[in-house]
Amino acid sequence: MLFILVIxxxxxxxxxxxxxxxxxxxxxxxxxxxxxxxxxKPATSVRPLTLPVPYVIIHHSxxxxxxxxxxxxxxxxxxxxxxxQVTRNWVDIGYNFAVGGDGVVYEGRGWxxxxxxxxxxxxxxIGIVLIGDWVSSVPPAxxxxxxxxxxxxxxxxxxxxPNYKLIGHRQVKETECPGQALFNEISTWDRFDPNVKIxx
Numbered sequence: 001m002l003f004i005l006v007i008x009x010x011x012x013x014x015x016x017x018x019x020x021x022x023x024x025x026x027x028x029x030x031x032x033x034x035x036x037x038x039x040x041k042p043a044t045s046v047r048p049l050t051l052p053v054p055y056v057i058i059h060h061s062x063x064x065x066x067x068x069x070x071x072x073x074x075x076x077x078x079x080x081x082x083x084x085q086v087t088r089n090w091v092d093i094g095y096n097f098a099v100g101g102d103g104v105v106y107e108g109r110g111w112x113x114x115x116x117x118x119x120x121x122x123x124x125x126i127g128i129v130l131i132g133d134w135v136s137s138v139p140p141a142x143x144x145x146x147x148x149x150x151x152x153x154x155x156x157x158x159x160x161x162p163n164y165k166l167i168g169h170r171q172v173k174e175t176e177c178p179g180q181a182l183f184n185e186i187s188t189w190d191r192f193d194p195n196v197k198i199x200x
Contacts, residue, residue: 030149031104038074038106040081043092047114047123052161055125055196056151057118058186059095059169060178066101066132066139073100076131077108090116095129097150103142105150111159120199121172126151126160134179144185165193172198 061080067073081093094116095108108129109115117127128147130139138144154160166189169177178186186192 027105027153029153030146032107033070033074033104034107035110038077040077040093041085043109043113044085045091046109049112049114049123049159051112051159052155052164053125053159054161054164055121056154056160056164056166056191057121057125057127057169057172058147058166058178058182059117059127059129060134060182061098061129061131062133062135062177062179064131068101070100070102070104073098073102073104073106073131076100077106080129084116092116094127096126098129098131099139099143099147099150100131101140101143103140103146105146111154111157118169118172126154130178130182134182135176136179136181138181138185148189164191165196166191167193167196171196174198 061076064076064079067076077093077098080098084090084094085092093108096110096113096115096117097108098106100106111126114123115125115127116122117129118125128150130143130147132139151160151166155162155164166186168183168186169175170183187194
């Protein structure tokens with residue numbers, strides 16, 4: 001009876017998992033903070049992704065700037081959510097996940113919900129933002145490694161296709177994001193696809 005109650009409470013009114021369900025998984029090779037951990041406001045609505053997704057899209061936040069401590073990164077998450085929900089009138093923070101300069105993964109919309117980070121690709125991708133401005137410098141090595149570990153975990157858990165394509169935000173929208181330095185970096189990563197272009 002208790003098991004049935006837990007399952008029923010973990011489902012939204014639409015019948016699919018809420019974003020914070022990712023806390024149930026074992027992230028044994030990196031630190032993971034749920035929405036509750038960083039003090040998020042609730043999403044006003046959620047739409048489910050069709051899984052596994054074929055794309056992973058890398059972003060930088062530009063502002064807020066890079067964060068080095070948990071307190072700074074949690075504040076950066078709240079700042080991004082405030083900007084997205086209040087200023088831009090989105091239902092939630094736009095990204096599925098963020099990676100801070102503290103080497104921690106922060107849950108945004110999570111694995112199962114459509115983000116608002118790359119226009120026509122939102123429904124077929126997981127959007128990962130590396131907090132900071134990465135136009136002229138690359139993120140610290142531990143921040144980059146954590147992003148790679150997050151992607152690998154997404155594949156392992158079945159949320160990201162094993163044949164996924166890794167791209168930078170600028171490949172699907174007229175933007176500087178994820179910054180030239182970070183874009184140069186991710187172009188050396190496994191499964192980076194230089195052939196994905198902005199749709200005409």
